């Protein structure tokens with residue numbers, strides 16, 4: 001399934017410059033990462049792709065499905081940057097609720113909640129209230145929510161922020177397995193060094209426009225010569241932004 005954003009423009013306020021300006025993008029296969037300075041428009045782009053926001057002009061489609069259709073919403077999962085705990089819900093209820101909102105039956109949602117929480121290593125927290133979790137644990141609940149309805153497209157907004165090194169490894173394994181199953185993943189991150197080596201594709205946003213969109217190899221080629229491999233992703237990122245006069 002191909003997710004396409006075509007000539008999209010989005011502004012939060014009238015008479016203000018758009019946050020996303022006439023942007024066209026197609027999500028490649030495997031893992032794509034979305035980079036850019038604070039305020040570049042990464043979360044806004046993910047929300048447009050997830051049908052949480054709707055463009056003022058242009059379109060968001062999945063093959064022939066428009067982004068306002070139920071089928072589109074079922075095929076696409078979105079993990080927001082801020083995962084809200086619902087104080088009255090347990091961890092399993094929180095994830096099952098997301099599954100139910102995405103069209104699963106109550107029984108399926110309840111069952112899938114258990115298995116997706118096992119994938120993020122939270123089986124021992126099923127019956128705890130979400131309000132009692134740490135920030136990193138709550139992000140893992142958010143990821144379980146994105147996994148619960150087996151979407152073909154995953155849109156993850158800074159999923160590794162605040163995760164400890166072991167949980168980063170668990171996250172990478174999950175993403176690697178999903179990629180192998182043909183799920184397409186777009187994730188935003190500031191963790192250039194950590195994730196670039198895993199990514200198939202890199203997109204860089206600056207001030208609402210794409211300044212790079214291509215395979216990881218072509219992104220890394222922007223690193224000035226002489227950088228060792230471990231520092232190449234950061235060097236490539238800085239070089240691209242400097243080239244485009246970004247204020248970062």
Ligand SMILES: Nc1ncnc2c1ncn2[C@@H]1O[C@H](COP(=O)(O)OP(=O)(O)OP(=O)(O)O)[C@@H](O)[C@H]1O
Pocket residue numbers: 012013019036037038039040041042043044045
């Ligand atoms: N709800 C909102 N109302 C008004 N302006 C907003 C709103 N959300 C975001 N913005 C503005 O839109 C711009 C892009 O924000 P966005 O959150 O998409 O950037 P980002 O690249 O995800 O940033 P970060 O890396 O800091 O998360 C910023 O200037 C931000 O202030």
